[in-house]
Amino acid sequence: MVQRNKFNINNEKDMIDFSINYSPFKIPNKVFDNIKIGSKILSLYPSYYANSVIKPLANFLNLKSGNIMISNGSTEIFFLIPNIFQFKQVLLLLPSFWEYEFTILLSNIKKHFLRLSYKNNFKLNIKEFEKKLKKVDCVYICNPNNPTSTYIEKEILISLIKKYKNKMFIIVETYLLFSRDYNKRTLSNFASKHNNLIVVSSLSKIFRIGGLRLGFCIATKKNINLLKAKKNPYSLNIIAELILPQILKEAHYLNKTRRFILREKIRLYEEIKKIKWLKPFEPVANFILIKIMDDKVTLSRLERYLERKRIRIRRGDVINGLSNKYFRICVKTQKENNLLIWALSEFK
Amino acid sequence: MVQRNKFNINNEKDMIDFSINYSPFKIPNKVFDNIKIGSKILSLYPSYYANSVIKPLANFLNLKSGNIMISNGSTEIFFLIPNIFQFKQVLLLLPSFWEYEFTILLSNIKKHFLRLSYKNNFKLNIKEFEKKLKKVDCVYICNPNNPTSTYIEKEILISLIKKYKNKMFIIVETYLLFSRDYNKRTLSNFASKHNNLIVVSSLSKIFRIGGLRLGFCIATKKNINLLKAKKNPYSLNIIAELILPQILKEAHYLNKTRRFILREKIRLYEEIKKIKWLKPFEPVANFILIKIMDDKVTLSRLERYLERKRIRIRRGDVINGLSNKYFRICVKTQKENNLLIWALSEFK
Numbered sequence: 001m002v003q004r005n006k007f008n009i010n011n012e013k014d015m016i017d018f019s020i021n022y023s024p025f026k027i028p029n030k031v032f033d034n035i036k037i038g039s040k041i042l043s044l045y046p047s048y049y050a051n052s053v054i055k056p057l058a059n060f061l062n063l064k065s066g067n068i069m070i071s072n073g074s075t076e077i078f079f080l081i082p083n084i085f086q087f088k089q090v091l092l093l094l095p096s097f098w099e100y101e102f103t104i105l106l107s108n109i110k111k112h113f114l115r116l117s118y119k120n121n122f123k124l125n126i127k128e129f130e131k132k133l134k135k136v137d138c139v140y141i142c143n144p145n146n147p148t149s150t151y152i153e154k155e156i157l158i159s160l161i162k163k164y165k166n167k168m169f170i171i172v173e174t175y176l177l178f179s180r181d182y183n184k185r186t187l188s189n190f191a192s193k194h195n196n197l198i199v200v201s202s203l204s205k206i207f208r209i210g211g212l213r214l215g216f217c218i219a220t221k222k223n224i225n226l227l228k229a230k231k232n233p234y235s236l237n238i239i240a241e242l243i244l245p246q247i248l249k250e251a252h253y254l255n256k257t258r259r260f261i262l263r264e265k266i267r268l269y270e271e272i273k274k275i276k277w278l279k280p281f282e283p284v285a286n287f288i289l290i291k292i293m294d295d296k297v298t299l300s301r302l303e304r305y306l307e308r309k310r311i312r313i314r315r316g317d318v319i320n321g322l323s324n325k326y327f328r329i330c331v332k333t334q335k336e337n338n339l340l341i342w343a344l345s346e347f348k
Numbered sequence: 349m350v351q352r353n354k355f356n357i358n359n360e361k362d363m364i365d366f367s368i369n370y371s372p373f374k375i376p377n378k379v380f381d382n383i384k385i386g387s388k389i390l391s392l393y394p395s396y397y398a399n400s401v402i403k404p405l406a407n408f409l410n411l412k413s414g415n416i417m418i419s420n421g422s423t424e425i426f427f428l429i430p431n432i433f434q435f436k437q438v439l440l441l442l443p444s445f446w447e448y449e450f451t452i453l454l455s456n457i458k459k460h461f462l463r464l465s466y467k468n469n470f471k472l473n474i475k476e477f478e479k480k481l482k483k484v485d486c487v488y489i490c491n492p493n494n495p496t497s498t499y500i501e502k503e504i505l506i507s508l509i510k511k512y513k514n515k516m517f518i519i520v521e522t523y524l525l526f527s528r529d530y531n532k533r534t535l536s537n538f539a540s541k542h543n544n545l546i547v548v549s550s551l552s553k554i555f556r557i558g559g560l561r562l563g564f565c566i567a568t569k570k571n572i573n574l575l576k577a578k579k580n581p582y583s584l585n586i587i588a589e590l591i592l593p594q595i596l597k598e599a600h601y602l603n604k605t606r607r608f609i610l611r612e613k614i615r616l617y618e619e620i621k622k623i624k625w626l627k628p629f630e631p632v633a634n635f636i637l638i639k640i641m642d643d644k645v646t647l648s649r650l651e652r653y654l655e656r657k658r659i660r661i662r663r664g665d666v667i668n669g670l671s672n673k674y675f676r677i678c679v680k681t682q683k684e685n686n687l688l689i690w691a692l693s694e695f696k
Contacts, residue, residue, distance in 0.1 A: 026387035035385050037587065039374035045558040072420060075580045083431065106577060210393040211586025229454060232423045237585045238559025239385065 015307075016336050018329040019314040021146065021175070021287045022208045023257050024264075024336070031246040041238060049228060050236045056245040057216060062183065066221045067192035069228060070244075072235035074174060074202035074215035077227070078103040081198070084226050085168060089136040093124070095321030097142040097172060104140070112136055115321065121281055122148035122289070126156065133160075138168040144175045147319050147328040149283035154185055161190070161197050169197045175285035177206040180258040188218040195220050205286075206257070207247055212240040261286045265331045271341045278344065287330045299324040302347065309343045363655075364684050366677040367662040369494065369523070369635045370556045371605050372612075372684070379594040389586060397576060398584045404593040405564060410531065414569045415540035417576060418592075420583035422522060422550035422563035425575070426451040429546070432574055433516060437484040441472070442669030445490040445520060449668060452488070460484055463669065469629055470496035470637070474504065481508075486516040492523045492633035495667050495676040499632035502533055509538070509545050517545045523633035525554040528606040536566040543568050553634075554605070555595055560588040609634045613679045619689045626692065635678045637664075647672040650695065657691045 035041065047053070050070040058065045071077050078100040082090075089110040092101060104111060114132045116122040122145070133139060144151040161169050171191075176182055191199040199218040204210040213236070217227070265283045272280040277294035292299065299315055306313055316326025329340065383389065395401070398418040406413045419425050426448040430438075437458040440449060452459060462480045464470040470493075481487060492499040509517050519539075524530055539547040547566040552558040561584070565575070613631045620628040625642035640647065647663055654661055664674025677688065 022391065027390075029386065032385045032387075037380045037383050037385050037591075038377065039556060042375075042559045042591075043370065043556040045552075046561070072580065072583050075582050079578070079580050204393075208387060208391045211390045213394070213582065213585045230427070232420065232427050234423050234561065235420050235583065237561045237588065239587050240585065243385075243390075 015310050015312050016332065016339065017312045018332060018336075018340060019312045020210075021205050021285075021330045022210075023178070023206055023286070024260065024332045025208075025253065025257050027207055027209070027247060028250055028253055031243060031250065035239065035242050035246075037239070041242070044238045046234055046236045046238050046241050049231070049233045050241055050244075053241050053244045056248050060248045061186075061188055061218070063188060063192055063218060067188075067218055067224060069217050069219075069224050069231070070236060071215045071217065071231070073204065073213040074172065074200050074217075075103075076213075076231070076235055077198075077200050077215060077217045080227055080230055081170060082107045082109060084230055085138065087137040087168065089138075091132050091136040091139040093141060093145065095122075095147055095319050096140075097146040100140050100142075100170065100172070101320060113321075116145070116148060116150070118291075122150050124150070124152050126160075130160075133164060133167055136167065138170065140170045140172070142172040142174070144285035146175065146285070147287070147289050147314070147316075147322065147326075148281060149175075149285045149287055149289055150281070151284035154187060157187060158190060161187075161194060165196055167196060170200060171197065172200045174200075174202040174205055175287075177201060177203075178258060178261050178286040179284075180255075180262050182258070191218045192220060195222060198223060203244075203247075206254070209243075209247075212243065213237070214240050214244060261331055264334060264337060268329075268331055268337050268341070271337075272344065275344055277347075283331075287328055289326060289328050292325050292327070297348075299327060302327070305347055306343055309339070311340055311343055363658050363660050364680065364687065365660045366680060366684075366688060367660045368558075369553050369633070369678045370558075371526070371554055371634070372608065372680045373556075373601065373605050375555055375557070375595060376598055376601055379591060379598065383587065383590050383594075385587070389590070392586045394582055394584045394586050394589050397579070397581045398589055398592075401589050401592045404596050408596045409534075409536055409566070411536060411540055411566060415536075415566055415572060417565050417567070417572050417579070418584060419563045419565065419579070421552065421561040422520065422548050422565075423451075424561075424579070424583055425546075425548050425563060425565045428575055428579055429518060430455045430457060432578055433486065435485040435516065437486075439480050439484040439487040441489060441493065443470075443495055443667055444488075444669065445494045448488045448518065448520070461669075464493070464496060464498070466639075470498050472498070472500050474508075478508070481512060481515060484515065486518065488518045488520070490520040490522070494523060494633070495635070495637050495662070495664075495670065495674075496629060497523075497631035497633045497635055497637055498629070502535060505535060506538060509535075509542060513544055515544060518548060519545065520548045522548075522550040522553055523635075525549060525551075526606060526609050526634040527632075528603075528610050530606070539566045540568060543570060546571060551592075551595075554602070557591075557595075560591065561585070562588050562592060609679055612682060612685060616677075616679055616685050616689070619685075620692065623692055625695075631679075635676055637674060637676050640673050640675070645696075647675060650675070653695055654691055657687070659688055659691055 054065040087109050090104055091112045094113050094115045112132055171187055188199050191197045203214040269280050272278055279291040279293050281289045314328040316322035317324040402413040406416055435457050438452055439460045442461050442463045460480055519535055536547050539545045551562040617628050617631055620626055627639040627641050629637045662676040664670035665672040
C-alpha cells in the first residue's frame with residue numbers, strides 16, 4: 001500500500017502538489033461556521049451507522065437512505081467487501097487504483113489481472129475483459145480509472161452487469177464526482193436495484209477532506225444489510241458527521257469545481273500535448289497520466305527538476321502496473337497549471 | 349448492540365447524565381488551541397497506521413511503539429480480533445460490556461458464558477472460571493468490568509495467562525485508565541511479552557472524547573503485526589491524530605480526575621448504601637451498579653421520577669445479563685452526585 005505523504009498539503013506554501021488528486025478549490029469557510037473543536041463537540045458519540053446524516057446524503061444522491069452506507073473513507077468498504085462476500089477469484093485492471101488492491105492482496109483470493117494497453121490509450125478492450133471476467137466471481141473497476149483517467153461508458157457497464165448476473169461488480173466512482181454529468185453518469189441508481197453491483201465513492205478528493213475519512217457505498221438493501229452486519233457502526237467521527245450535511249449544501253461550490261475541471265483538464269491536456277517529449281492521455285477525470293517519450297529523460301531527473309521549481313508530481317513507478325516512464329498530475333488552479341506547463345516546457 | 353444516545357451530552361444543560369461512564373471533568377481548552385477546523389486541516393490525510401502519534405502514546409504508556417496499535421475506538425479492534433484469530437469457542441462473562449459481545453455474536457464462534465453471581469457481589473469465582481476456560485480458545489474480560497465495577501487482581505490474571513498459554517485473553521482496560529494505580533495495575537507490559545494476551549483500551553471515557561474515535565491495543569509485536577495486516581491503516585481521522593499528543597500532555601488534568609474518582613466513588617457508594625431500598629456494589633471503576641431491593645419499586649417508576657429531577661441513569665435491562673432490578677450510575681462532579689443522592693433519598 002502506498003503510504004500517503006502526510007505533509008503534501010501542509011507544505012503547500014512551499015510546494016505545489018500535483019501528486020494528490022484533490023479538487024483545486026477549498027470548501028467555503030461557512031461550512032465550518034458552527035463547528036468549533038472543543039470538549040463539548042468531542043464528547044458527542046457519532047450516531048449509529050451515521051444514521052443522523054444518511055438523509056442529507058440520500059437527498060444529494062437522489063436515492064433512498066436504505067441503499068446507502070456511510071463509511072470511514074472508501075477504504076473501510078474495501079476492507080469489508082472481501083470479508084463479507086468471500087470471493088474465490090477476483091479480476092483487477094492494471095494500472096489501477098491501489099486501495100482495493102491492497103485489501104485483496106491481503107486476502108487469499110486468487111487475483112486475475114487485465115492489463116489496459118498503452119496502444120489502446122489505456123482504454124478497456126471489452127472482448128478481453130469478458131474473457132477474463134468468465135474466470136472470476138468479482139471485478140473491481142475504478143471509473144474513471146486512476147491513474148489512467150479513462151472512463152467506461154455507463155451503457156457498456158450496465159449491459160455487462162445485466163449479462164453477468166453471477167459476477168459481482170465493485171465500481172469506484174470517487175472521480176466521477178468531479179463530472180458535471182455525475183447524476184447522468186453514475187451507476188448508483190442501477191446499484192440500488194441490482195445485487196451484483198456495489199458503487200463505492202470517497203468524498204476525500206472532491207471536497208479536499210482526506211483527513212475526515214468520509215466515504216459511502218450504494219447497493220441494494222440486501223447488500224447494504226450484509227455490509228452493515230460486519231461493519232463497525234461507530235467508525236465515523238463526530239466532526240465528519242457534523243460537517244457532511246453542511247458540505248452537501250454547497251451546490252454552487254460543487255458546480256464551480258465541476259465546470260472548472262471540465263474546461264481546465266482539456267486546456268492542460270492540450271498544452272502538454274504541445275511538448276514533444278511528453279505524451280498525455282486524454283483525461284476524463286481531474287488528473288492526467290503522462291508518458292515520457294524521450295529515452296534520455298529519466299523520471300528521477302524530471303522529478304528533481306520540478307522539485308526545484310517547487311512542483312510535486314506522482315511518479316509512475318509507485319503505481320501498480322506502471323513504470324518509471326510515466327507520471328500523473330492533478331488539475332489544479334489555472335495559475336498553478338500554467339506554472340507546471342511553463343516548467344515542463346522549459347525542461348532540458 | 350445498544351445504540352448510544354447521540355444527545356446524552358448535548359442536552360447536558362437540561363439533563364444530568366449519569367448513564368454514560370465519562371470522566372466528570374472536561375479536558376482543558378488549551379488542548380485545542382492550535383487545532384482550528386477548516387479546509388487546511390481537513391485536507392491532511394492521517395498518517396499510515398497513525399504512526400506519527402505512536403511515539404507520544406508509547407511514552408505515556410511506558411511501552412515500545414512496536415507493541416501498540418492505535419485504532420478507530422476500541423470497537424475497531426473488537427471487529428478485527430475474531431476475524432484474525434478465528435477462535436472456535438469463546439468465553440464471555442455476564443453481566444458485561446456489550447461492545448465485544450456484539451462482534452462475537454455476529455460471528456459463528458460458539459459462545460460460552462460465565463455468570464458472575466449476585467451472591468458473590470459479582471466477583472469472579474476462579475474455580476468456575478477455570479472450568480469454563482478449559483472449553484474455549486479465548487476469553488474476553490473487561491477489567492474493571494462494566495457494569496459491575498468489579499476488578500480481577502493483576503496477579504490472578506497473570507497466573508491464569510501463564511497457566512493457560514493456549515488460551516487467548518482479551519482484556520479491556522478502558523476503565524482501569526481511571527485508576528490512580530493504572531501504571532501498576534495494567535497488564536500492558538505483560539501483554540507486550542506474551543502472545544496469549546491482548547490489552548484493549550478506549551480513550552473515549554477517560555477524556556470524554558467519544559466523538560473522536562480513539563482507542564488502542566497492546567500486544568506482542570507478532571500480534572500487532574497480525575492485527576495491522578487486516579486493519580484499515582487510515583481509520584483514524586486527522587483531528588484525533590492532532591489532538592492525541594496534546595491530551596497526553598495533560599498529566600495534571602489526568603491526575604486530578606484519578607484522585608477525584610478514587611475519593612468520590614467511595615463517598616457516593618457509602619451514601620447510596622444508607623438508602624435502605626438500594627444495594628450498591630462496591631465500585632472499583634468510575635461507575636456504580638445498584639440493585640433495587642424493594643419489590644414495590646419498579647425501575648420504570650424510578651427512572652421517570654429521576655427524569656423529572658433532570659437525572660438520567662442507565663437501566664439494567666438494556667445490559668446483557670442484568671434485569672430491571674438494576675441500574676448503573678457514573679461518578680460525576682460532587683455537586684451532581686449530591687443531587688443524585690438527594691433525589692434517591694427523597695424517592696417515594
